[in-house]
Amino acid sequence: MFKNSISITRFSLILGAMNFIFFHYPFFKFVFSNLDYKSFNGVLAIVSLIVLMLVLNAWVFYLFLSISKYLGKFLLVLTFMISALSVYFVNTYGVIIDESMIGNVFNTDQNEAGSFFSFKMVLYVVLFGILPSIYIIKAKIVNDGVKRFFTKSGLVLLFALIMAFVNAANWLWIDKNSKSLGGLAMPWSYSVNTALFFIHDAQKNKKEILLPDATxxxxxxxxxxxxxxxxxxxENFSLYGYQKNTNPLLSKTPNVFHFNATxxxxxxxxxxxxxxxxxxxxxxxxxxPNYLNRNKVDVIWRTNNWGEPPVHIPNYQTSEMLAKNCKGPDCGYDQILVNGLKEQILASKSDKVLIVLHTSTSHGPTYSKKYPKRFEVFKPVCNSVELGNCSREELINAYDNTVVYTDFLLHSIIQDLKQLKDYDSxxxxxxxxxxxxGEKNLYxxxxxxxxxxxEQYEIPFIVWVSDHSKTLKPEKSLTQNNVFHSVLNFLGISSPVYDENMNIFR
Ligand SMILES: [Zn+2]
Known part of the structure; x- marks a missing residue:
């Protein structure tokens, strides 16, 4: 197989076909479930997508191999390896590799990355990444001359244009679904979206816009x-009507309110x-936190997570820093954020204190590793990182236990605050x-x-207030932006950007 040389056109077409067969099952699964494949237009669109994908990918491979055999082979090996991993994640978690997913990948720390490791993942990489790479590296390719290169390239582009016009009736459909289609077409999903991510990240890195001073x-x-x-x-909080008792403590705590929120x-x-x-x-x-800190509020940020916008305050404490003063097995969980909190509030020299605790308790896929064993109230639990392998019951049990643990953490914060008699809290x-x-096969x-x-945007918004401090307005539905204005109101801070309509307190 490797002894004979192969023409560059043939080699590119073979790789285009491999790329198509190995990595585009999710792409066409999406197409088939979103297009009427019994209509003439539907059939035309599907046939066109298949042919275009084959021809255009082969042509791009041809282009890079023509520029340089080494560059072309290097890029091919790279894309086959990354495509193999990408398709594993698409198939296992139902994700789409769009720009925000790329952002998640670059923001994932090594501990989290480790929690995704599985045998199936290795299998994907070996079968669809390493084996094709061996073929790519060993192949002896015979290049075309300049004249042939331009003739073939011209023909491919002409063909693509004709196909685009034949499918004019389907443009609207393609445009409407471009995010999903683009997120499932390999290797374009991650290469284009990685470029977009860095372009937008560079734009975002400019300085935050300062708000007018507060008093x-x-x-x-x-x-x-x-x-x-x-x-x-x-949905999985019993405060919100869930059948299983996932809020045994908060449901019995006075002055706890919950709101529908997205x-x-x-x-x-x-x-x-x-x-x-x-x-x-x-x-x-x-x-x-930056705004209040600049305006004399004592702000403390404690985190067992990542992904917040830049926080510039003196009291920024990661779980590693907090671990030095935490003893016992629970320090490996979000409990670490609550440890010594009351003492830290009492030590504050300002009349106004904001504490932000950035937790990670319900982070997947290894829900069962996010809480101490005594919180494993619902059994059996899913211990696999391939959520599709677990029964739905095991998966939900593991997730529900993270809610039980959250219930415990929030309750213990309230217990701490209750002891601060001099404060409205x-x-x-x-x-x-x-x-x-697992709903709609999504994880x-x-x-x-x-x-x-x-399921991905209906979130809990739970509020507790100390006796004789404030009461709450009867809100129907809240957004995350309600937090900013409500915190200002509770702390008694006036600011030109304050919006009474966004405040939840009376
Ligand atoms: Zn998150």
């Missing part, structure tokens, strides 16, 4: 503990940004986004907001 309205001591949840969906996005970085900003825009405004819990647990989160199922 204290009074000198009453007040503290808000804002708990940012991870992948918590309201997140502005289905992934961490955007969700957390919305929780911290005074309004949802494409720009980066001064976020709540409040605890606000809001999740960054929801989570899919985890990150589906583009325009087509996301409600």
């Amino acid at each position: 204290f309205k009074d000198h009453k001591k007040a503290v808000v503990v804002l708990v940012i949840g991870e992948s918590a969906r309201s 997140s502005c996005a289905t992934y961490t970085t955007a969700g957390v940004k919305c929780i911290l900003e005074h309004k949802d825009t494409g720009d980066l405004y001064e976020i709540l 409040s605890m606000i819990f809001v999740s960054d986004h929801g989570e899919s647990l 985890m989160h990150g589906v583009p907001m325009s087509i996301a199922p409600k």
